[in-house]
Amino acid sequence: xxxxxxxxxxxxxxxxxxxxxxxxxxxxxxxxxxxxxxxxxxxxxxxxxxxxxxxxxxxxxxxxxxxxxxxxxxxxxxxxxxxxxxxxxxxxxxxxxxxxxxxxxxxxxxxxxxxxxxxxxxxxxxxxxxxxxxxxxxxxxxxxxxxxxxxxxxxxxxxxxxxxxxxxxxxxxxxxxxxxxxxxxxxxxxxxxxxxxxxxx
Numbered sequence: 737x738x739x740x741x742x743x744x745x746x747x748x749x750x751x752x753x754x755x756x757x758x759x760x761x762x763x764x765x766x767x768x769x770x771x772x773x774x775x776x777x778x779x780x781x782x783x784x785x786x787x788x789x790x791x792x793x794x795x796x797x798x799x800x801x802x803x804x805x806x807x808x809x810x811x812x813x814x815x816x817x818x819x820x821x822x823x824x825x826x827x828x829x830x831x832x833x834x835x836x837x838x839x840x841x842x843x844x845x846x847x848x849x850x851x852x853x854x855x856x857x858x859x860x861x862x863x864x865x866x867x868x869x870x871x872x873x874x875x876x877x878x879x880x881x882x883x884x885x886x887x888x889x890x891x892x893x894x895x896x897x898x899x900x901x902x903x904x905x906x907x908x909x910x911x912x913x914x915x916x917x918x919x920x921x922x923x924x925x926x927x928x929x930x931x932x933x934x935x936x937x
Contacts, residue, residue: 790812804818805818812932816931829882842890853900854896856927856928862924865878878905
């Protein structure tokens with residue numbers, strides 16, 4: 737009887753190839769889970785830093801999807817790039833009638849989100865000023881006048897409160913297209929509207 741028990745204990749101590757394979761497989765799965773966990777933690781950190789899209793961004797992004805107006809976001813800020821040709825008549829700072837839809841949708845969004853403020857920033861191409869543009873002296877003056885024209889239309893025609901708006905001009909210092917091609921210059925002539933929470937800048 738004792739001999740049988742001894743043989744049983746010895747048999748239990750004999751290495752089993754299947755057990756080794758199982759342990760090896762479990763080790764690999766643990767490593768894989770750790771890698772997945774690290775990836776998820778990194779994604780979670782990025783989400784926390786970026787934050788959830790604001791309702792204003794979601795609305796503007798949906799409205800202007802597939803149009804010439806580009807809508808992006810940076811943290812809590814919604815950034816709308818509107819081509820100058822969409823807003824202004826040729827060789828003029830007069831707002832085109834065709835721009836009404838863009839400004840109407842923007843002002844409606846601002847009306848729905850009273851806890852926001854906006855910055856209107858004008859940008860030009862780098863060609864020398866000609867004709868009536870010379871009255872603005874420089875690209876800085878022209879780009880600021882572009883932003884002011886949009887401000888006046890939004891406040892007078894669409895009821896946006898002046899206290900929520902800041903205007904600025906960046907001249908030709910922030911190009912987004914090649915300045916030596918007609919298409920690139922068209923891209924550079926634009927208005928950028930930045931909408932964000934109150935008291936953030």
